[in-house]
Amino acid sequence: MFQLFLDTTRDTTLNGFYIPRECCVFINQWQVNHNPELWGDPSEFRPERLLTAEGTTINKPLSEKIMLFGLGKRQCIGEVLGKWEVFLFLAILLQQLEFSLPPGVKVDLTPIYGLTMKHARCEHFQVWLRFSIK
Known part of the structure; x- marks a missing residue:
């Protein structure tokens, strides 16, 4: 399980949770990439899930939801x-x-x-x- 951490730049509220300025927030990257609401059956090896309905090209909006190299200023x-x-x-x-x-x-x-x-x-x-x- 890989975790990415970020420092918040200002006080904010996210999904009802208060996060103070300069707080270290950890992101569970494994959970993001294994979200059953997005991927259906994330534990099944189905590379075709990233193709368009015709199966001829990559579904770019869906494939961009995979977090492999982090996000934001701490992106690899x-x-x-x-x-x-x-x-x-x-x-x-x-x-x-x-x-x-x-x-x-x-x-x-x-x-x-x-x-x-x-x-x-x-x-x-x-x-x-x-x-x-x-």
């Missing part, structure tokens, strides 16, 4: 570089390797909560080279 300055790095890393993995599970094996994706959120190790996960290396 490496967001663009980070997104490109993740894209290149995954593209190379998917080009070079084949990932699979033996037939009938189910993976438990129940998270293990702590300072960071992890998943149990999957002993049955298999990785194969797609092409022979010469």
Whole structure:
């Protein structure tokens, strides 16, 4: 679970809660990205949920509701570089390797909560080279 913190610049009231000036406010980023009112079934892996109804393009207003790199003045300055790095890393993995599970094996994706959120190790996960290396 990642938490972002902000310092308030003036006295304010938000959803009936009084927040004094210069108060440190923590945002539960995990909860924002797992809101069932917005995502329906946030624990299910369904990347198609971010596509338009036709399924041909990304639903930009919906995809912008995912908070990956923080918000405001404390937003990560490496967001663009980070997104490109993740894209290149995954593209190379998917080009070079084949990932699979033996037939009938189910993976438990129940998270293990702590300072960071992890998943149990999957002993049955298999990785194969797609092409022979010469």
